[in-house]
Structures are given as C-alpha cells and as structure tokens.
Amino acid sequence: MEKDFDVVIIGAGMSGLAAGIRLAMFDQKVCILESHSIPGGLNSYYQRGKRKFDVGLHAMTNWTPKGTKGKPLSKIMKQLRIPYDEFQLVPQKQSSIRFPNHKLTFTNNIQDLLDEVQCHFPNEIDGLINLITYIEGYNDTDLTSIYSSAKDVVSTFIKDKILLNMIFCPLMIYGSAWEHDMDFSQFAIMFKSIFLEGFSRPTGGVRTIIDLLSKKLKQQGLLVQYKSQVQQLHKVDNKISAITLKNGDRIRCRKILSSAGYRETLNLFEEKLKEDKKVIIGKMSFTESILILDKKPCEYGIEDTIIFTNDSHEYNYRNPNTLFDTTSSVLCFPNNFIKDEEDEGIFRATMMADYDCWNKLEKDQYKQEKLNVLESSKALFLKHSGSEIKDLLFSDVFTPTTVKKYTKHENGCVYGSPTKTRDGTTSVEGLYLMGTDQGFLGIIGAMLSGISMANYHCLRN
Amino acid sequence: MLSTTEVRTHVLSIIEDVALDDDVSQLQDSIALRDQLDLDSMDFLDIVMELKKRHQIDVPKEDYGQLESMDSCVEYLTPKFS
Numbered sequence: 001m002e003k004d005f006d007v008v009i010i011g012a013g014m015s016g017l018a019a020g021i022r023l024a025m026f027d028q029k030v031c032i033l034e035s036h037s038i039p040g041g042l043n044s045y046y047q048r049g050k051r052k053f054d055v056g057l058h059a060m061t062n063w064t065p066k067g068t069k070g071k072p073l074s075k076i077m078k079q080l081r082i083p084y085d086e087f088q089l090v091p092q093k094q095s096s097i098r099f100p101n102h103k104l105t106f107t108n109n110i111q112d113l114l115d116e117v118q119c120h121f122p123n124e125i126d127g128l129i130n131l132i133t134y135i136e137g138y139n140d141t142d143l144t145s146i147y148s149s150a151k152d153v154v155s156t157f158i159k160d161k162i163l164l165n166m167i168f169c170p171l172m173i174y175g176s177a178w179e180h181d182m183d184f185s186q187f188a189i190m191f192k193s194i195f196l197e198g199f200s201r202p203t204g205g206v207r208t209i210i211d212l213l214s215k216k217l218k219q220q221g222l223l224v225q226y227k228s229q230v231q232q233l234h235k236v237d238n239k240i241s242a243i244t245l246k247n248g249d250r251i252r253c254r255k256i257l258s259s260a261g262y263r264e265t266l267n268l269f270e271e272k273l274k275e276d277k278k279v280i281i282g283k284m285s286f287t288e289s290i291l292i293l294d295k296k297p298c299e300y301g302i303e304d305t306i307i308f309t310n311d312s313h314e315y316n317y318r319n320p321n322t323l324f325d326t327t328s329s330v331l332c333f334p335n336n337f338i339k340d341e342e343d344e345g346i347f348r349a350t351m352m353a354d355y356d357c358w359n360k361l362e363k364d365q366y367k368q369e370k371l372n373v374l375e376s377s378k379a380l381f382l383k384h385s386g387s388e389i390k391d392l393l394f395s396d397v398f399t400p401t402t403v404k405k406y407t408k409h410e411n412g413c414v415y416g417s418p419t420k421t422r423d424g425t426t427s428v429e430g431l432y433l434m435g436t437d438q439g440f441l442g443i444i445g446a447m448l449s450g451i452s453m454a455n456y457h458c459l460r461n
Numbered sequence: 462m463l464s465t466t467e468v469r470t471h472v473l474s475i476i477e478d479v480a481l482d483d484d485v486s487q488l489q490d491s492i493a494l495r496d497q498l499d500l501d502s503m504d505f506l507d508i509v510m511e512l513k514k515r516h517q518i519d520v521p522k523e524d525y526g527q528l529e530s531m532d533s534c535v536e537y538l539t540p541k542f543s
Binding site for chain 2: 026027066067069070074075077078079081083084451452455459460
C-alpha cells in the first residue's frame with residue numbers, strides 16, 4: 001500500500017464511495033479506508049442462510065423518471081457517470097401517513113397528495129400549494145445557510161396542527177437529527193425528495209447501488225482498503241498531515257474527507273479542538289425489525305409501500321427515553337413496489353428508541369427485549385393491515401446498540417449530530433466532513449454529499 | 462493545429478460522457494448547450510476538467526462563458542488544441 005496520498009477518504013459508505021469515484025476520475029491520488037470488511041456503511045447488507053438483507057434501506061428517495069432534468073437523481077448519475085437504467089429503480093405503489101381519524105395517501109405524483117388534502121383539509125389546500133411554491137423556489141443546497149425552525153416557517157403556510165404534524169412525520173423520521181423540529185433547509189430537501197419526487201427501490205436492494213459504485217471505483221483503478229480502522233489524525237500548524245491506522249501504518253495526506261461523523265472525527269485527534277464543545281451528540285436512534293412472511297404484502301391486502309403511523313394528533317419525534325416507542329412507527333414493505341420478484345413477503349418496522357436504555361441491558365434481558373420489539377412489530381402489522389402474521393419464516397431485530405456497533409456513531413444516532421457543517425469545513429485546514437454530518441441524508445443525499453465535498457474541496461482549482 | 466471539425470469531435474466526445482443519458486446526436490451548434498442538455502454548473506466544471514485531463518487544455522474561470530454553445534466552444538478551443 002502506498003503511504004502518500006492527495007486525499008484520504010474515511011468510510012466506504014455511500015458518500016465515501018461517491019467521493020472516491022469523483023477523485024479517481026480526475027486523477028487524484030486517493031485512498032479509501034473502511035473499518036469493516038464490506039462497503040455500504042449505514043446502508044450496507046448482510047446474509048442469513050439463503051436470504052439477503054439490506055441493513056437500512058426502506059426506499060430510495062428522490063425518484064424522478066428517466067430524462068427529468070436538474071434533479072438530484074440525474075445530478076448524481078451524471079457526476080458518477082452511471083446511466084439511469086443501471087440503477088434499476090422500481091417506483092413505489094403508494095404510501096400513507098396514518099394519524100387517529102386521519103389518513104393521507106401519497107404517491108410519486110404530488111397531485112395525489114393535493115387531492116387528499118383538498119378532500120380531508122379543504123381549508124389548507126391553498127396554504128399547501130403556497131408552501132410547495134415556496135419550497136420549489138428555495139435554494140436548499142446553499143452550503144452557507146444557517147438554522148431556521150422548519151415548524152416556524154411551515155406554520156405560516158399550514159394552520160391546521162394535525163396536517164402540519166402529518167406533513168412533518170415522514171420527513172422527520174426519514175432524516176432529522178433534531179428532536180421535535182428540524183432545520184428548514186433540511187425540511188425543504190426532505191419535502192422535495194419524498195413528496196415532490198418520491199420513493200423507489202433498486203431491484204436487488206442496496207447491493208445493486210453498492211455494486212454499481214464499487215464497479216465504477218474499480219474501473220478508475222481504485223480499491224477500498226477494508227479492515228482499516230483509523231487510530232489517529234495528525235496535523236501540523238493546523239493543517240492535516242497524516243493518519244495512523246490501528247495496525248500502526250502511517251499514511252501521509254494533504255486532505256481528508258471523513259464520513260465518520262462530526263464528533264467522531266474530531267475525537268480522532270490527540271488533543272481537543274476548539275469546536276469540540278459546540279458539536280452536540282445526536283439523540284435519535286431506532287429499533288428496526290425485519291420479518292420474512294409466508295405471503296407477499298399484496299396477498300395480505302396491503303396496498304401501501306410504506307406506512308407512517310402515529311397514535312396521537314401530536315407527532316412526537318424525539319428520543320423516547322424508553323427501550324422503544326410503539327406510538328409511532330414506519331412500516332415498510334420492500335417487496336410492495338410496483339414490481340416484485342420475491343417469493344416471500346418482507347416487512348420492516350422502525351420505532352424510535354433510546355441508546356442508553358439498550359446499552360444498560362444484560363445479555364439475557366437484551367435478547368428478551370428484542371423479542372418484545374418483534375412482538376410489537378407484529379402487533380403494528382395486525383393493526384394496520386387487518387391481518388395476523390400466520391407463518392413467520394425469519395426475523396431479525398436491530399437496536400441502537402447494533403447501530404453503535406456498526407457505525408461507531410455515539411448514541412447509535414442514525415442521522416448523526418444536530419450540529420451540521422453544511423460546507424463540510426472544520427477548524428482544521430484540509431479536514432472536511434461528508435455524509436450524515438455534512439447534512440445531506442439518505443442514499444441519494446449521501447452520494448450527493450460525497451460528490452459535492454470532493455468537487456468543492458478537492459477538485460476545484 | 463487541429464481542424465475545427467476535429468475539435469468539434471473531441472468536444473462532443475467530452476459532452477457525450479458528461480451529459481450521460483442525453484442524446485447529443487441532434488445537438489444544434491449555435492444554441493446554448495444548457496438549453497439542449499441536462500447540464501448544470503457542476504457539469505460544466507466536468508467539461509473543463511475533462512479538457513485538462515484529455516487534452517491538457519486549461520480554461521480559466523473567466524473564460525467559462527466561452528463554453529456556452531458548441532460553436533463558441535470550437536471557436537475558443539481550436540487555437541488551444543496544438
């Protein structure tokens with residue numbers, strides 16, 4: 001292995017792979033370090049017996065039809081030079097947001113959501129249309145924007161508290177590092193990616209995306225260095241100079257793009273940095289149950305691809321300070337998109353959860369509580385599909401401690417720190433963040449983050 | 462020096478790779494590339510970087526406007542292909 005690079009990338013997740021492709025494409029000497037033995041990061045995959053599973057993927061956001069200009073999906077494909085068809089995207093059927101006495105169904109066509117709002121909240125339809133116009137004109141990719149409360153902004157358009165909460169529900173649980181509220185620019189990104197664009201799933205799941213990125217990297221002559229854990233970052237005169245790995249190897253470099261998280265990256269320096277205190281540790285983590293059913297979702301009569309549930313009029317997006325919270329959830333059916341080639345049914349349930357509660361458990365208690373998560377997931381299935389799961393062929397449950405174990409994110413926080421660095425810069429020259437803590441989320445967001453940080457900090461000039 | 466036809470071929474080959482899913486065979490040389498293809502500022506930067514990578518041609522920032530259409534590209538770049 002060479003020991004001198006222009007850029008070292010920490011993490012072979014979606015952002016690291018995308019950044020690596022860009023840098024290698026333009027002849028930078030680059031190295032990707034990954035502590036695990038496979039790529040994907042938070043969005044990786046695994047196998048149990050003959051079955052293949054995605055760790056985190058429910059759906060990909062930002063779906064637009066082939067040929068749609070100027071949208072994130074086409075931007076990514078062009079920048080990575082991977083043609084649209086190779087992603088093999090299958091659009092969703094429909095999804096719904098379910099609150100007590102209220103249900104909104106939406107699709108990849110915004111008109112369907114407008115019709116639903118017109119029907120159930122007729123007084124709010126003009127407000128929603130104005131909100132959409134405002135969001136369409138809002139520059140959400142401005143890397144210099146500062147925090148403003150999304151709830152404050154949106155409530156100037158939407159007066160009905162229930163509708164307001166229903167709109168926030170999918171956007172928060174699919175990407176907010178903040179509790180109770182989110183940054184408006186984040187809200188705008190999420191609103192576009194879910195309501196104005198939409199959900200799809202690559203045929204074959206997250207592997208398809210990871211394989212495409214890996215193949216592209218290989219074509220550029222770049223290989224990921226697996227099982228390479230970073231021990232320490234070094235700087236001289238506040239400029240990045242080198243990295244030491246756990247195995248003792250020392251790599252010289254001029255720049256680092258890190259997807260390890262804001263705090264997690266700062267912690268790799270020997271001495272504390274001045275911004276260390278301002279970076280808040282995220283609190284939002286989740287349990288995730290994966291159930292393999294004997295029948296397909298459509299055979300259970302399930303029409304939705306994803307269901308967002310909430311048991312009260314208020315949507316409480318926050319760390320529940322309990323092991324898990326059944327009062328709101330995401331129920332996802334990965335083989336209930338418009339095409340499906342699976343023989344079985346797949347059902348995933350996500351619930352908000354607290355890392356500390358899980359981390360305190362003894363081994364036996366931990367096992368028992370995972371079973372309780374599974375039972376609650378089955379109960380949510382029954383409540384929202386009207387059918388009982390008869391034959392459970394397989395199940396698996398992840399907890400916040402699983403997330404911590406695999407991502408090393410403090411608190412097992414899935415969406416990172418509420419402190420984002422939108423332009424990727426840190427107080428150290430040559431050290432840039434990408435991925436979750438740069439502020440673009442999801443698979444598309446992560447790839448866009450890797451691309452734009454590589455372009456902005458390493459390729460320009 | 463290359464002929465303008467040869468320069469056009471080199472430029473088209475870059476645009477074809479950068480614009481990826483767009484059909485460049487019907488490109489109108491006098492009309493702005495941006496109006497015919499899905500190209501944003503990030504993509505124009507790619508065209509600039511490809512010119513450097515493939516042909517060792519430097520396009521300074523103040524000249525980016527010269528890459529507006531195929532005609533202006535060829536006019537601006539022909540003297541630079543040596």
